[in-house]
Each structure stands twice: as structure tokens, then as C-alpha cells.
Amino acid sequence: MMESNILLDLKDVNKVFGTNHVLKNINLQIERGKFITFLGPSGCGKTTLLRSIAGFYTIDQGEVWIDGKLVNDLPPYKRGTPMVFQEYALFPHMTVFDNIAYGLDILKRPEGEIQQRVEAAMAQVKLTGLEERYPHEMSGGQQQRVAMARALVMNSPIILLDEPLSNLDAKLREEVRVELRTIQQELGLTVIYVTHDQLEALSMSDQIVVFNRGKIDQYGTPHEIYYEPRTQYVADFIGTTNFEDAKVVKYEGGLATVQYGQAGDTVTIEAREHLAVGEEVILCVRPESLRIEPSETSDFHITGIIKSSMFLGEKQRYFLVDEVGKEWIVDAYDIGKKVYDGIVQIGAAADKIHIIKKNGS
Template sequence: MSTQVLLDLKNVNKVFGENHVLKHIDLQIERGKFITFLGPSGCGKTTLLRSIAGFYTIDEGEIWIDGKLVNDLPPYKRGTPMVFQEYALFPHMTVFDNVAYGLDIQKRPEAEVQERVKAALAQVKLTGLEERYPNQMSGGQQQRVAMARALVMNSPIILLDEPLSNLDAKLREEVRVELRSIQLELGLTVIYVTHDQLEALSMSDYIVVFNKGAIDQHGTPHEIYYKPRTRYVADFIGTTNFIDAVVRQTSGQTATVQYGSDGRMITLHTSEQVAVGENVLLCIRPESLRMNQPNAGDFIIEGTVSSSMFLGEKERYFLTGNHGAEWIVDAYDIGQQTFQGTVELRAAADKIHLIRITE
């Protein structure tokens, strides 16, 4: 195992009653990376996080942290401090005592506790608030206290279970930037659980997408967004358009496919090994489509504008294709121009992603 690998999960399985909630999870996580577990409620991401922390005992498989098998270790011996969605602060303790709690349990010398708590509070910008109680603080400040309590342990890995979900949108964005900044500055390995695609895309080095207890795909944010391996991933991450197609010719890393009711053809670059005659899906993001622009690409289809929605930096159009399919198109920086009636949709070949139908 590479020394760069801090967390190594091998065939991890977990069953609650008749529910197989974690299915054969194999995953390696490198040191110093911000990893996001992403998926809808009930997909297994929080169960896996809590299994890594030691709050759940797995039914099969192995969990290795920093070269040590930790299956039988209790949470406090794993070195995996966790920040919970509800923060889990002690209401009768001051900020200082909340942050110092883990060090007190370890019976660290008083001078060391003072030094490390002050350093952790400075990292989350709470210096001077040591004597306040949680009920005297805003939600954002409470979240920072919870983060400081994890940071003070000087652990190589920190687990975050949807820690921003209780904050309003503006504060959530601010704290998101702070968390990423702290992680980069200290070189921490962070595993972050969320169902928010924007959080995952904006913060992560790698995203792990969960689907019904299994990992559907993991990769960089760009890979997950622009090169989804399955329809589930493409549909879950952002907004996208799908159109059925059939492979008519292959050559190396290219495939010529036929699409639409009038049988148009387009040649695409793809890393997928597809066969002539295979049914596939074409995935096209709303921002990759252009309306009534003759030189905007070789993918062409007609649609009729049903409605539109002004979203500030863009206008989002909803269209019906000539074979009944619904299309979503984002038009940016168009001033007062609006599109109505029947329009021609175009996209460049390098903006179209081919997905094999495996389900």
C-alpha cells in the first residue's frame, strides 16, 4: 500500500436488519485531500462515515487508517474526530472547555491544552470568545467551535457529517470557503458528507458518488461533472439533457452515433469501449447548448420554447423537442434578447458525453 494512502477501505459491508446499506465498498483516500461523499438521503454515505469513525461495526471487510487495521478499535482510539450536523456541543461548557474536551479525556498537560486550544480557536477565527457558551453564539460560530474541537486533536483525518446544513445560504458559502482554506493550510485529510452537489463540486479534490449503498463513481469534480460514467451520476450532479443514440461506427477513441427522429449522425471522442449497434445515451449540459447559432456545433436538434426562467446571470429555457423530449438550455449574457417559438439547438461535439446503458 502506498504511503500516500491514509485510509484504505476493503470490501466494506454493513447490514441493518434486511437492509444491505453498504455494498462491497473499496476505496483508497490519499493524505492531504478533501474528499466528499455525495448522494441522496439513504444512500449509505453517512453510514460509511460513521463506520470509519467507529460508531458502527462493519459486518464484513477491513478499515485501515495510516497502515493500521482499526476494525476492533473504539472511536477514541482511531484518531478520526468527527463534526456532526447538529454540532453536538456541550451546552453547560464554555467554548474553551468544549474545544479542550478531547484533550482533557487524554489527560494532556494543562500548558499543552492551553496552547493547542488557543491555536485551534485562532484557526477558526474565534479568538476572544473562549468564555462564551454555545447558546450565546450564532449557528456559524457554533459550527466553528465544533470544527476547532476536531482540529485541536491534531489528527491526520477529520470527518464532517453535513456540518453546514443548518446554516443559511450566505453563511454556508462563507464557511465553505473557510473550511477549504483551513484544510489546505494545514494539509488535512478531510472526508465530508453532503447531498449538496454545489458543495461537493466547489470544495473537493475528489468526489465519491453513492447510489443505494454502493459507489457509482469517484473522481475529480471535473470528471464527475463532465464525464459521468452512468445516467445516475449525470442526473444527480447538476442539470443535464439526455438523448438516445445508436453506435454506427467505431475507430480508436471515437464513435459515430445516430440520434434524433431524423437520424442525424455525429462523431464523438469517448474512452468507453462501445460496439456497433449498441444503444447509448448522449449527455449534454444546459450551458453547452446554443440556440439559433449556425456555427455552434455539429449536434443539431429542433425544439419549441415552452417557458423560461430568469436566474440573474442566465436565462433558463425549457423546450420540447420534435420527438417529445424535454430540453433545458441556459443562455448567458444575452441582454434583452429572448427566444420564442421553434428554435434550433446546437452543441459542439467536445461538449457531448457518451454514456453506456448498463442498467
């Protein structure tokens, strides 16, 4: 029988703590060999779902299938879902070798096999030669690698990571982020990674699951999540976005002409889904997609007054207010020493504007 490409299949998963309905009808399929990130603010359900997959929480309704097996009634150690925690959860009285070997010891694997698998896992995370050290003798980055090796040594089909880099400083965090992604790709691992850090999610993932109050708002590639958000919540949560109310005046062949602004200007934009004439929509424009003093060929125009600006190294960020008092953010790159001031026109090409339905929030 041919092996299914779906490694994890969640069907109508619900979890309730007291009166708090934390997970609401979660349906999700995850393919083998992918780096998947659960992204969202604190309290949105992402860690609860991760721990429900691992078996640390019992779900109240639904099914969890791993590698074609229903695992609802299996304890964590029988699910094949090793987890790397935020605080690493290393045993302080054990050496690095013994920490990594712990799961294999529990399973009573032969001593020779344990030695071989621990050495291989240590090599994968660049810890060879540190077998006899104790956790307190290691840096935060090294401890993180020990926790990762302890997961890798189990040869499991899926590895779960719960904000594992949050205790590291910014520079080390970036280094370990690259290492994690490299290990995942080299070994073809399936990884589910929980974070509230948008940059982390965008830079590491094959696909991102955006959570909103216990539900999945969108599941897609980093590019889709950033440039084609399905809801205003996703657009607002990922990066910085400008929103403009508009009304559909024509829809034909996947193209929507919408009216916006006080002057009733129109712009024609490719629409991802069918829109009705007269329907109210929201236009999303990223700050980097807007231009100050745009060329006459720009499709979308707004007049505004620059209230302040901020120098951010590679770009100058401008804060404007338009004719109706709405704030806009525009990022200008590679402008040298030129700084704009006063009343300006800002504009964007139609293919840089994304339409969201008003009710998709």
C-alpha cells in the same frame, strides 16, 4: 520505511441494518491532504460509511485501514478520527475553551499542552478571545467553528464532517464553506465531508465519491464527475442534464460516430471506453453547452419548440420539446433583452457531448 500516501483504505466494507443492506462491498482509497466529499441523496449510505470509519458503527464485513493500521476492533476515541456533527454536539454547560479541550482532557494530556493546543486551534478558526463564552451565547457560524476547533485540537490525520453546514443560512453557509476549505488547505488536513448539496461538493472538493443505493457509482475530481459521468445516475444527480438515445454506427481510434434523432443525424464524439457498432448509448449534454440558433459548424442539432422560459439573472433558461415530444433544457447566457420563442434549432459542439453506455445506469 517510506510513508504511504494512502491514509484511508476501505476493503469490501459491508453494513446491514436488519434486512437493509446499507453498504455493499465498498472499496475506496483516500490520499493524505485531500478534501474528499461523500455525495448522494438521503439513504444512499454516505453517513453510514462515515460513521463506520469513525467507529460508531461496527461493519459486518470488510476492513478499515487508517494510516497503515487495521482499526476494525478499535473504539472511536482510539481511531484518530474526530467528527464534526450536523448538530455540532457541543456541551451547553461548558465554555468554548472546555468544549475544545474535552478530547485532550479525556486523554489526560498535561495542562500546559492542553492550553497551548486549544489556543492554537482557536486561532486557526478565528475564535481567539471567545474562550469563556458558552454555546448559547454564540451564533450558528461560531458554534460550527467551535466544533471544528474541537476536531483540529486532536492533531488527527483525518477529520470527518457530517453535513456540518446544514443548520446555517445560505449566506453564512457560503462563508463557512470558504473558511473550511482554506483551513484544510493551509494545514494540509485530510477531510471527509458528507453532503447532499451538489454545489457544496463541486466547489470544495479535491475528489467526490457519488453514492447510489449503498454503492459507489463514481469517484473522481469535480470536473470528471460533472463533465464525464460514468453512469446516467451520476449525470442526472449532478446538476441538470439532457439525455438523447443514440446508436453507434462506427468506432475507430477512440472516436465513436453515433446516430440520433428522428432524422438519423450523426455526430462523432470522443469515447472514454470501447463501444461496439450497433451498441445503444446515451448522449449527455449540459444545458449550458447547448446554443439556440447555433452556427452551421455545430456538430449536433435538434429542432424544438420553446414551451416556456425562466429568467435567472445571469441566464435565461428555456424549456423546449423536440419532434418526438422529448423535453430539453437550454441555458442562454449574456443575451441582453433578447428572448427566443417558437420553433428553434438548438445545437452543440461534439466536444461538449459525453457518451454513456446504456447499461451504465
